[in-house]
Amino acid sequence: MALVDASGVSLPTEHPRRRIVSLIPSTTELLCALGLADCLVGITAYCREPAHVTRTKIRIGGEKDPDLDRIKALAPDLVIANVEENRAAHVETLRGWGIPVWVTYPRTVDAALAMIREVGEVTGARATAARMLAELEPLVARTRATMARRAPVAVFYAIWRDPYMTVGPDTYVHDVLTLCGAANVFGDATDRYPAVTLDAVAARAPGIIVLPDEPFRFRAVHRRDFDAYPDVPAVRDGRILLVDGKPFTWHGPRLADALRTLPRLFHPDLHGGCEAHPPSPPRSGPGMNPGPPRVPRP
Numbered sequence: 055m056a057l058v059d060a061s062g063v064s065l066p067t068e069h070p071r072r073r074i075v076s077l078i079p080s081t082t083e084l085l086c087a088l089g090l091a092d093c094l095v096g097i098t099a100y101c102r103e104p105a106h107v108t109r110t111k112i113r114i115g116g117e118k119d120p121d122l123d124r125i126k127a128l129a130p131d132l133v134i135a136n137v138e139e140n141r142a143a144h145v146e147t148l149r150g151w152g153i154p155v156w157v158t159y160p161r162t163v164d165a166a167l168a169m170i171r172e173v174g175e176v177t178g179a180r181a182t183a184a185r186m187l188a189e190l191e192p193l194v195a196r197t198r199a200t201m202a203r204r205a206p207v208a209v210f211y212a213i214w215r216d217p218y219m220t221v222g223p224d225t226y227v228h229d230v231l232t233l234c235g236a237a238n239v240f241g242d243a244t245d246r247y248p249a250v251t252l253d254a255v256a257a258r259a260p261g262i263i264v265l266p267d268e269p270f271r272f273r274a275v276h277r278r279d280f281d282a283y284p285d286v287p288a289v290r291d292g293r294i295l296l297v298d299g300k301p302f303t304w305h306g307p308r309l310a311d312a313l314r315t316l317p318r319l320f321h322p323d324l325h326g327g328c329e330a331h332p333p334s335p336p337r338s339g340p341g342m343n344p345g346p347p348r349v350p351r352p
Contacts, residue, residue, distance in 0.1 A: 057172055060137050060159035061145065070178025071132040071154075075125050076101060077117055078136045081158065082108065084170065084306030085134075087186065088179040095128045103300075122147055132156060132176065158305070162229040163194060166305040190309055197233055197313045200324075206237035207320045210260040210288070211302070214270045215279070217249040227302050234316035235324075236262070256283040262320060263288040266299030295319070 056064040075096035076082040082101040085094060091107045096114045112128065115121040117139045125133065130153060135145050137159035145155050156176050160166040167190060174183025209231055213219050221227040222243030231238050239258035240248060255263075263280065265272035277294045280286065288294055297319070301312035318324045 055175075057175055059155075059157045059172075061142070061157040063149070063155075063157070065154055065156055065176055067175045067178075071176065073128065073130045073132070074177065075114060075128060075130045075133045077114075077120060077134060077140050078158070079103065080300075080304035080306050080308065081134050081136070081173070083304065083308065084173060085177070087307040088174060088177065088182045090177055090179055093177070095130060096125060120144060126151055126153065134158065134173070160305050161224055161226050163226075163233050163309065166226065166309060167191060167194065169305055186307060190307075190313075193310060193313050194233070197317060201233065201235040201317060201321075204235055204321060204324075206232070206235055207262055208239050208258065208260045208287075209236035209262045209264060209320065210239050210255050210258065211236075211264045211266070212270070212272065213247065213266070215272070215276060218252060218255070218279075219247055219249050220255075222246050222248055226305065230302050230312055230316070234312065235320045236316075252279060252283065255280075256286050259287055261287045261291070261293065263294040264302075265294065265296050266302060267297070268299040268303070272296060 055068065056066045058064045072093055073095045074085060074090060074093045076085055076094060077098055079098065079101045082094065082097050083103045085091070086104050086107050094107070094111055097108055097111045098120065099113050099116050101108050101111070112124075114124050114128070118141060120140075122144060125148065133148055133153055133155045135155055135157050137157060140157075145157060148155050156173070158169050158173075160169045167187060170183050170186055170190070174180045211221055211227060211231060213221060213227075220240050220243075221231075221238065222245050223238075223241055225246050228238050228241060232241075239255070239260050240250065265276055274296060277296075280289045280294060283289050300308050301316060
């Protein structure tokens with residue numbers, strides 16, 4: 055049997071993979087959750103979760119600038135990459151050397167679930183992936199049903215500053231927001247990651263402004279950027295939230311955390327229904343990648 059990845063290349067799934075290089079932090083976490091920590095022979099400089107695993111692994115550089123020769127020397131039987139996070143030229147170089155590469159590109163929650171199943175297939179961890187999905191799929195369904203009965207809250211989700219950037223449609227963050235009861239105020243943008251002015255943000259009148267810690271490391275001081283807009287509901291009501299960005303952006307087991315916390319972040323009065331719990335305290339530590347934004351520049 056063979057599966058076709060996001061780059062249109064098929065990969066046989068008959069044999070388990072024993073030497074894996076992960077080029078995406080969230081996928082590194084997923085592989086560990088699938089019981090493949092011992093198979094990981096190389097990870098990026100930004101792969102830090104789970105810490106007890108990643109601290110022992112060989113680093114092969116960044117997502118955009120990996121050391122391809124070092125990857126080759128590790129003799130992997132599988133490299134996992136992502137359309138958005140990694141460069142197509144690097145993927146083609148690795149494939150030219152005969153190294154199998156599986157490329158992912160989930161842009162919706164449903165696609166992220168499919169990715170878990172596919173990664174389980176190509177790594178030989180089918181049973182573990184099925185158990186993970188047995189938890190996640192009903193949780194997605196319950197969350198969707200619960201939030202369908204509520205009016206969505208207008209939310210501005212920032213991903214970068216100077217210039218401010220946000221998420222448009224056809225992005226994983228947009229779909230997570232929608233599923234969890236938020237209406238992305240730039241959900242009608244023509245770009246996937248548009249640059250926006252604060253005047254434009256104010257004109258959309260968000261009820262909540264979300265400032266995550268990655269890819270840009272937003273801090274408490276950045277709330278002051280919105281002081282000039284006291285009539286914006288999020289500013290008026292003190293709902294400029296500093297949050298951990300991973301539940302919004304990481305594909306894999308982190309989705310369970312998102313579905314159990316984010317609905318109540320947007321709807322504090324929510325009780326039961328989709329197993330929502332109070333959100334975790336906002337993080338003040340550094341983001342996973344403090345460098346330039348890992349999104350297309352405007």
